[in-house]
């Protein structure tokens with residue numbers, strides 16, 4: 654099957670929310686391609702202009718990732734120049750649209766190939782609060798993902814307990830395990846509905 658299936662398989666075995674992690678990869682890929690390859694592509698430029706630019710979250714991400722300052726300068730030269738052309742344009746972020754489509758695709762793969770994917774679920778894998786809501790109520794898939802998520806959250810909670818304990822000076826000589834060091838970040842990711850850990854794959 655296509656690449657997206659293998660990406661999902663890989664993400665399901667890793668700590669964190671698989672949909673958030675694939676979303677983050679997609680955002681990075683989108684900006685790499687946009688700023689390095691498509692800056693002068695007329696169709697891409699039109700699409701960005703028509704949508705009124707990127708949403709606030711993705712604009713902040715452009716600032717953070719700053720793939721190419723020249724690319725950013727060219728795209729935003731365009732956007733500034735057209736800002737007052739038509740104030741009634743409904744804003745629609747082209748990256749949000751792409752991500753929405755990708756999410757739908759991933760959910761349909763999960764639905765269709767769940768028996769194959771379920772055994773790969775990692776011990777710290779969870780669906781974040783945002784992605785739990787994308788699952789259809791009353792579905793077996795939702796019930797099973799909720800149960801697996803609950804189990805993983807319990808594991809993360811145990812790692813948090815160990816982390817808290819080792820802040821005590823009587824136990825501070827005990828080495829911290831990586832999963833304990835990461836536990837507070839994973840807890841934040843569950844509520845944030847996004848991958849917060851910085852490392853670039």
Ligand SMILES: [Zn+2]
Nearest residue numbers: 670673781784
């Ligand atoms: Zn998520």
Ligand SMILES: [Zn+2]
Nearest residue numbers: 708711746749
């Ligand atoms: Zn957006």
